[in-house]
Structures are given as C-alpha cells and as structure tokens.
Amino acid sequence: MGQDSGQDSAHIQPGASRPWKRACHQCDLLLTRDHAPVGQRLMCPRCGATLHRNMERSVAHTAALSLSGLLLFIPSATLPLLEFSLFSFGAENTLLNGVQALFAAGYLWLASLVLFCSVLAPLGKFLLLAFISWGSAWASLAKPVARALRWYLHLQEWGMLDVYLLGILVALVKMSDLGKMSVEPGLYCFVAMMVVSSAATVSFDAETVWARLARRAATAGSKKDPEAAQ
Amino acid sequence: MNRPARALSHGFWTCLGCRQLVTVPRETRTCLCPRCGARMHARVDGSIMLTWALTITGALLLIPANILPVMTVIYLGSGDPSTIIGGTLELYHNGLWGIALIVFVASVAVPVMKLVGLVILCLIVQLRLNVAPRQAMRIYRVVNAIGRWSLLDLFMISILVALVDMGAIAEVAAGAGSTAFATVVVVTMFAVRAFDPRLIWDIYEEKMSAVEAENISQSHQDQSGERA
Numbered sequence: 089m090g091q092d093s094g095q096d097s098a099h100i101q102p103g104a105s106r107p108w109k110r111a112c113h114q115c116d117l118l119l120t121r122d123h124a125p126v127g128q129r130l131m132c133p134r135c136g137a138t139l140h141r142n143m144e145r146s147v148a149h150t151a152a153l154s155l156s157g158l159l160l161f162i163p164s165a166t167l168p169l170l171e172f173s174l175f176s177f178g179a180e181n182t183l184l185n186g187v188q189a190l191f192a193a194g195y196l197w198l199a200s201l202v203l204f205c206s207v208l209a210p211l212g213k214f215l216l217l218a219f220i221s222w223g224s225a226w227a228s229l230a231k232p233v234a235r236a237l238r239w240y241l242h243l244q245e246w247g248m249l250d251v252y253l254l255g256i257l258v259a260l261v262k263m264s265d266l267g268k269m270s271v272e273p274g275l276y277c278f279v280a281m282m283v284v285s286s287a288a289t290v291s292f293d294a295e296t297v298w299a300r301l302a303r304r305a306a307t308a309g310s311k312k313d314p315e316a317a318q
Numbered sequence: 319m320n321r322p323a324r325a326l327s328h329g330f331w332t333c334l335g336c337r338q339l340v341t342v343p344r345e346t347r348t349c350l351c352p353r354c355g356a357r358m359h360a361r362v363d364g365s366i367m368l369t370w371a372l373t374i375t376g377a378l379l380l381i382p383a384n385i386l387p388v389m390t391v392i393y394l395g396s397g398d399p400s401t402i403i404g405g406t407l408e409l410y411h412n413g414l415w416g417i418a419l420i421v422f423v424a425s426v427a428v429p430v431m432k433l434v435g436l437v438i439l440c441l442i443v444q445l446r447l448n449v450a451p452r453q454a455m456r457i458y459r460v461v462n463a464i465g466r467w468s469l470l471d472l473f474m475i476s477i478l479v480a481l482v483d484m485g486a487i488a489e490v491a492a493g494a495g496s497t498a499f500a501t502v503v504v505v506t507m508f509a510v511r512a513f514d515p516r517l518i519w520d521i522y523e524e525k526m527s528a529v530e531a532e533n534i535s536q537s538h539q540d541q542s543g544e545r546a
Contacts, residue, residue: 111325186476255473
C-alpha cells in the first residue's frame with residue numbers, strides 16, 4: 089500500500105505554485121484561472137468541460153430553493169399523484185405506495201432502488217443543500233459542511249425526479265385506454281418540486297462555499313489556526 | 319515545446335471531490351484531500367479494470383433483462399407477460415408512437431448505447447487507439463448524460479403496480495426481468511463513474527511527445543547529414 093496519509097501530510101499542500109491555479113478535472117490541463125466571473129462559466133479550453141459556474145448570489149439562492157424544496161416535499165410525498173379508476177374501483181398512487189407494492193410483491197432490490205432514486209436522494213439533496221448553505225456561515229460547522237459537500241457530490245446524480253415525472257407521463261398514457269386516469273393535486277406539487285430541485289442544482293456552486301469556509305476559518309483562526317491542526 | 323501543461327507531470331493532483339489543485343510529492347500513491355477530506359489518487363484507482371468489469375457485468379445482465387418479462391398487465395383474468403421490447407411494440411401498435419419512441423429510447427437504445435460507448439472508451443485507452451481525444455470526450459459526455467434515463471421503465475412499473483391493483487378485474491405485476499434491468503442501470507452508472515477521462519489525454523500526451531522526440535532526432539540527423 090501507499091504511504092500513510094498522516095505521515096506525509098506536511099508535503100501535501102492545497103493550492104499550487106505561481107501561475108497554476110486549477111486543473112481540468114476531465115483532461116488534467118493546467119489553467120491559470122480558477123474562478124469564473126460572476127454570472128459566467130469557466131470552460132476548459134482543451135476538452136470543453138465546464139469547470140466552474142459562478143451564479144449570482146449562489147449561496148442565498150440555494151438556501152431559498154432548498155427550503156422551498158423541503159416544503160414542497162411534504163405535499164408531494166403525502167398527496168396522491170395519480171388516480172386510476174375502472175368501473176367502480178379506484179386506486180391512487182403516491183410517491184411511496186408504489187414502493188410499498190413492489191416491496192410486498194417481494195422485489196426488494198427494485199423497491200429500494202425506486203425508493204432511493206425518487207424519495208431519499210431528492211430529500212437528501214435538499215437537506216444537504218440547506219445544511220451547506222446555512223451552515224457555511226459558521227466557522228465551527230466547517231467540518232460537517234465539508235463532509236456534506238462530499239456527500240452531495242455522490243448523491244447528486246441519483247436524484248431522478250425528472251425521470252420519475254416522465255415515468256408518470258408514460259404510465260398516464262399507457263393506461264388511459266384501460267381505465268380512467270386522472271391527475272391529482274400531488275402531481276402539481278411534484279412538478280414544482282422537480283423544477284425547484286433542478287434550479288437548486290444549477291444555482292449551487294461548491295467553489296463559493298469553499299471560499300466562504302476559507303474566509304470564516306481565516307477570521308476565526310487567528311486564535312488557533314484550525315487548518316494546520318488538521 | 320508549446321504543448322499544454324499537464325497537472326500530473328507538474329506534480330499536481332486534482333481532488334475529484336472538491337476539484338482543488340493539490341501539490342503532492344512524486345512518490346505518493348494516495349492521500350487525503352486537505353480541503354474536503356476525500357481520498358485522492360493521481361488517476362481513478364484501477365479505472366480501466368473496474369470499468370471493464372462493470373461493463374461486462376452490465377452486458378451480461380442485459381440478456382436476462384430483455385428475455386425475462388418485466389411486467390404483466392392482467393385484465394379480466396387474462397394477460398400475458400411482456401418484455402421490454404414487447405411493451406414498446408405494444409405501445410406502437412396501439413398508435414401511441416410518441417410514447418413508444420420515448421420508452422424505446424430510454425429502455426432499449428440508452429442501455430445498449432451506454433454499454434457500446436463504455437466498451438469503445440475502454441478500448442481507446444487500453445489499445446491506445448488513434449482517436450482524436452475530443453471525439454472520445456464526446457462519447458464520454460454522452461454516456462455520462464444519458465445513463466439515468468433508463469430508469470424510466472422501472473419508475474413506470476412501480477407507479478402502475480400501485481395504481482392498477484383491483485384484484486380479479488385488472489392488475490399489474492412486476493416481473494423478474496425488471497430486477498435484472500435495474501441492476502444493468504445501476505452497474506453501468508457505476509461504470510461511467512469509474513472511468514477516468516484523463517487517461518484519454520494521458521495517452522494523447524504520450525503520443526504527442528513521442529512524435530516530438532522523433533522530429534527532434536530527425537532534425538539532428540538532417541543537420542549532421544548536411545555537415546557531412
């Protein structure tokens with residue numbers, strides 16, 4: 089195995105020397121800029137990857153959007169999304185009872201995947217974003233916020249509200265010749281939650297949060313220097 | 319010597335967790351990112367091997383996913399199980415060709431394209447093929463972007479199972495193929511995550527410097543030839 093991380097941590101320095109500020113994470117090209125100007129994107133000149141998107145007032149917008157997402161989650165998870173009626177029978181679909189039905193039928197893996205992608209990951213995303221954008225204001229929360237940022241990166245691609253919405257649409261059309269399908273109020277909340285979720289993803293910028301954390305640490309670190317102790 | 323600078327050859331790593339540039343001593347194999355605490359490697363650890371393994375797993379699982387039925391719609395006691403392709407054809411025959419197209423793209427075209435794309439990317443890196451790196455990056459980005467949409471069919475099944483549940487009159491039941499299909503999607507998503515696109519550029523870089531060295535030695539030979 090390689091060296092222990094604690095052993096050589098003295099040689100590992102954040103940031104880099106003289107002209108280089110950043111490397112493209114997709115093609116490893118060294119760049120002399122690390123931040124895009126406000127409202128613009130920094131693209132890799134060689135491979136075209138988006139390196140940094142600097143949205144205006146990113147933290148404030150993300151805080152607001154993640155809070156509204158959390159509020160919208162309550163009705164979209166509890167109210168029925170669709171109703172299907174055939175003769176005098178009727179059944180409703182909520183976010184969770186599809187998972188329950190699959191679970192009851194014995195499809196544990198499928199049920200947990202659907203649960204994770206359509207409920208847990210979006211909820212976790214909103215919670216993490218809310219925590220990151222509010223928590224980055226306090227220097228004492230720097231470590232949990234750093235961990236939340238890392239989790240967010242892993243969780244991000246598993247939130248599939250948009251795919252779920254398309255699934256609802258397909259189900260709506262597919263079953264419309266069998267019985268009567270109708271849209272319920274929960275679906276409107278769900279659509280709003282999906283839009284808010286995408287907007288939060290776009291407005292969120294990890295770089296701004298890191299800069300904010302560094303600033304807090306610099307102002308609070310005059311007494312003990314927490315970075316060096318790590 | 320006007321080639322663009324590569325971070326690795328200057329002794330820098332990029333943390334994939336927070337994308338910070340970190341100065342690392344040469345002989346280090348792995349360390350923790352000083353800013354976000356994620357484990358760092360110069361390149362994703364065992365990238366090609368892991369991508370191959372997950373891609374082959376996905377390709378093998380695609381067979382049961384397409385042979386076994388994913389869903390059964392039972393209407394008035396009768397109904398036969400339908401596979402993924404069967405469900406798409408049924409939608410097409412019912413005249414819903416728009417929805418049929420969406421379902422076909424999401425659950426047939428996307429998984430196959432993703433696996434083919436991953437195989438191409440692995441071959442480019444493994445066999446050091448002469449492919450323009452920008453083309454390879456385009457494949458990588460497409461494979462990365464389309465992956466999640468194949469879960470569409472499974473979400474639809476979970477909605478229908480809850481919605482159409484009226485005992486003897488009408489019922490939708492999931493089939494064994496759906497489990498295999500879910501695994502295909504998850505495994506290929508991990509495969510894309512495991513692939514490190516920087517390897518494409520490393521090979522490109524090596525080739526360019528080989529060409530450059532050849533040019534230099536050739537010009538030296540020319541000069542000595544002139545002198546003689």
